[in-house]
Amino acid sequence: MKPTIVIVGAGSVVFTRELLGDILSFPELTEVRVVLHDIDAERLATAEAIAHATARAAGAHPEVVSSTDRRRALEGADYVINVIQVGMHEATVRDFEIPARYGLNQTIADTIGVGGIFRGLRTFPVLAGIAADMAEVCPDAWLLNYTNPMAMNVTYLHHVAPRLKVLGLCHSVYWTMVGLCELIEVPFDECAYWSAGVNHQAWVLRWERDGQDLYPLLDQRIEADPELRRRVRIDMYRRLGYYPTETSEHSSEYLPWYLRHPAEVDRLRLHIGEYVDISAANLAEYASVRAELATAESLPIDSSSTEYAPQVIHSMETGATRIISANIVNDGLITNLPDGVAVEVPTVIDKLGAHPVRVGDLPPQCAALNRTHIGPGELTVRAAVDGDPRLVRVAAMLDPNTAASLTVDQIWQLCDELTEAHGSLLPSALRTTVRL
Template structure:
């Protein structure tokens, strides 16, 4: 029987969606679902959701729970990671402290000051998970959803290269989905391929019946001045390739927008947006818990299947699929650094996840990606070596931070955030 371990199962809305997708596959309706969270109440809620979802779908999985991570990892075939170290309180610190220094952020979970410190909080837990997996489920696939995705996969590549770690993110799919809707072309008739780094991959191929759809997007932009008032549209018009993830995310990864009041207004950038999203997530958790405890039915309908259930189904049944995933760059993108995480098309079947070689990215796209990667590589190296100076150096080369603050203020900001996060930061990096 296939065993699927969920780490961070208390992220109940996301867990509900994954469970609905998994249990919708006939071949997976009898799997073992092993749920783990460090919060007893959230774990209880996750178990209730799992049982309700199974009942509504007529599935009969074996469901187990434990506050002990090692218990759920023992014998697992797949490990889905959705942890958030520090939860909402840490997110608030990542926004409010930089804001005192005049540093604007929108999402703060991938790059920049917020991404760096989220990574530093997450790395020690990832290392402990990898250590447990070596002992308890060395052949399991580690399917990571936790941000900062590229830094997390880059860190695991450095400290646990034998781990079968794959980063899964829906940004490529939903980018193509929304673009197709924008120009009124059926998604299921479209061929597409993207590559780069997570949240800043590039739509290299986007075709309908062999014809590029970029000219149709150009026509749509020409007719709609309002549509041009979005960061990703602005980047596409200047770079020639559309970036994945939202405009809110994308604004943080470059030096051109958040520093300037007029650009924030022109492109309607919602500064601090993830504070609202994070607070909404907390409220949604409480609403979902109240609903399931009251015996109300869950919404198990899904517009699209998440990548993790597809990967699990393909590996267990041999069904071939093509997804976009985050893996170590082993000759996959020639003009990005070797060994760091890249997002590329992958074939998935009974042999596992097999990334496709892309070759060179367009030069302008690779140039932006390298700025993105620089921050992640320094953050990973800081954690691996225990060198706190490298944390500050990562912040110094971050595009948005460097465009906003002088170096002395960057170091002061890092000092204050390190102190504020306390024991969540590795001891060696608190100096």
């Protein structure tokens, strides 16, 4: 029987196009049942047109269904891919513009920081609804989550739907390793690596070719090129001894050291507010794809895309064994990080499901930095689960970049203003201010 794959938030058409291109490129998955769901009817119609055009390009014959009714879309699902963005571009702009008035610099604002905190808070109610629907109409399905803030979302789902089978999927580790191999001019497919930590702040613990440690080659490359030292994660690597798996722009706002200092922003070539530009570019690309669909019978498939969700589905359907980096709730997997929160670890995928690998202790400096990353997310989740708006403010107070940049009074005022700005998108219990 052919599997049913549901894409929730399919109106994110660029990502939908990449996912379907990868899925339908597998010979064993050319006749899957694809169900597309979005609350925006125009975007959903565009996603359906993309699905048909991509299928024609792949020579595949999937059954394609679309629905604005989420519960109906989820009925009988085997795999649910979540790519929602609650509030869309307008909410993203608010997450940048309001903090900027307080003097708080952000680059991406989707993981921690006040941007990540409020992105999580407006995503949680929708996640709870997806989980409740899945429990009733597809209780055995896997939820493959791409939506940020990844670690917060996976941790939240563990609290509200502990029986749900969830994998958080992010391409940062893969592309980090591809980039590192290019930097030292060693073919990626000749290398082996081992990475663990938390999403957007994991660490390359081992990186080898034929048993040879490749870190010394990276050291030589950095020493030979002063411009490489003008990147945040190169700076982090030189000081901490292990390479972080997220981009410099992302990494800069998880730390107290860089964004509050104009000289460091210049030295490390950081683009303040970068994600606003990316979000605007996504809107432009959506318009471009719609225009392309008006004249094209098929859409070319990007053969360079290597998203994990299609690989997970292929492995679980065929039994082909793969190891990927996946986000899953810690249960002794990383022994010097707290249990009950999402961590990113090597995970074996096969016909029996997903099997996370026990890593043990991270290097102490890496675990220490991870704990400062985990704290704000853990409190944000507790705020939503307990309905406690005070914890939202404390989460922001503990965020490294926010704490280094603003006074506690400014942080509380900022949280009040963001709460009012996002309004009904937030959990109802968190739409109030907290008097001191």
